[in-house]
Amino acid sequence: MEVKDRPILFKPTKGMLDVPTHYCPGCTHGVIHRLIGEVMEELDIIDKTIGVAPVGCSVLAYDYFACDMFEAAHGRAPAVATGIKRANPDKIVFTYQGDGDLAAIGTAEGVHAAARGEQIVTIFVNNCIYGMTGGQMAPTTLPGQKTETSPYGRDVATAGYPIRFSEMLAQLDGSYYIERVSVDKVAGVAKTKKAIKKAFQNAIDGKGFNMVEVLSICPTNWGLNTEESLNWLRESMIPYYPLGVKKDLSKEEAK
């Protein structure tokens, strides 16, 4: 079939390798990966970017991104990224982390990378659950939310409260740009890409710490289909984790 006169509307991004991913049907990791790939391609930084994959569902992200990659120990990605960036200040460094990775086992590393103003980008994927290990309670699991390790619903009297990590890091003088976005609809995906691009541009400009928290879905471990999952994100997650810019020092610098 002759297609040469037709414009190309959609093609793979050079920021990702042409390999199948292992993600479950309906999972939004793939969308977020692609946005990072597109941003690296558009900013022409694939060759000088070094990414750090986490432990968790996106542990194999190092096989998907086209840039050089590290696989970090659980929670340690911000420390690994710090070592990479300090040793190679001319390179762009990002971490890709889930909620358990960043907001539980890696709390110290995340907080201190932000406090030091590391000129890196952290993509924080929050889906309120541990996916890889099969659906256990995460630091971001909502009050009342049922998981394998909160089978009666998260009881805040014994399991405590979820952490709003973006708001927490925004309090630190060292953080530069922090925004929470969601990939539950097309407009949200576009906004997410804009936020990721801004975070990477800040890193290129020597500004940091940058974090984009992306509210994401986990149909498999939530026990919902994709549509129900997207609705649950909108109805349950967004009220607890309000979207928007939590901190943007570039706005203050412009004043």
Next chain:
Amino acid sequence: MSEKVLMKGNEAIGEAAIRANCKCFFGYPITPQTEVAAYMAKKMPTIGRVFLQAESEIAAINMIYGAAGTGVRCMTSSSSPGISLKAEGISYIAGAELPCVIINIVRGGPGLGGIQPAQSDYFQATKGGAHGDFHMPVYAPSSVQEMVDYIQEAFDVADAYRTPVMIMGDGMLGQMMEPVEFKELKSERVLPEKTWAANGRMGREHHNVINSLFLKTEALEEHNNHLGRKYDAIKKNEVKYELMNTEDAELILVAYGTTARICKNVIKLAKEKGVNLGLIRPITLWPYPQEAFDLTIGNTKHGYLAVEMSMGQMVEDVRLSVEGRKPVHFYGRSGGMIPTPDEILVKAMEIVGGNK
């Protein structure tokens, strides 16, 4: 260049690392090694290199993982409880085959233990000390001069084999001052190019990945076999030890680091009493110098006496090396207590006399 300067052990470590082209130092304060970090904090920024105080030993070793993975020479230092915290990272570094140097200025344990010198981290350093099938070369200098000399060696061995390397001193070696000479560094090794480094593709056709995950069982087994072959090569090529007076000994002492120095005095004291004692001083604790025992097994009448500042850890490797061919005795002090030459001599005379 080769004049002698009086330096504290911990500071000499810092200076030696700088001269060995260490580009990044990541650390966290803990007694009795803190002067290493303080020295690096003072010097590294003035020569355009990186010093960073991490939020924990865990973060520091992971910063090493990051920097080392980009092919940069880097070092961290700590003391016993801090090394326990680094254990996770050391396992990942060994698994991902990243070259780096780790200093342990050992203090007494277990737990918070004490802050006085000890050799009670021998098991941890030489038997892996973290999860998984791995080893790392461990050097045990016994003077400030040797600490300096083996830093260069450690960086070279790390690069040559793509492995973490530990220098294990103790609180005494770290804190004491001795004259040291910083010799002109000339390595005879041809070090491989770090084509594996994930430091940005910059035109490279494929992306490099620093990783220790192998989900396929066959792949992980092959990786472990590969590590095993590497460890075999290290065992073959990198064993270091010193023999003293072992040609015709009533008893051969076995000691490393600080206790080896003390044992050298014991040999003198024994000689005054007309008793000939020898010494095997392992310089590499892993790989352990088994050949030193094969060489001396026929020369010792009453076997071997392991002397340690621990409840008896290296003595197990002595037994493994002796393989029942001669008696193996042990004398140890712990908790930060340093054995005196006299008390070691009493123990040695007891063995020598008792069997006569």
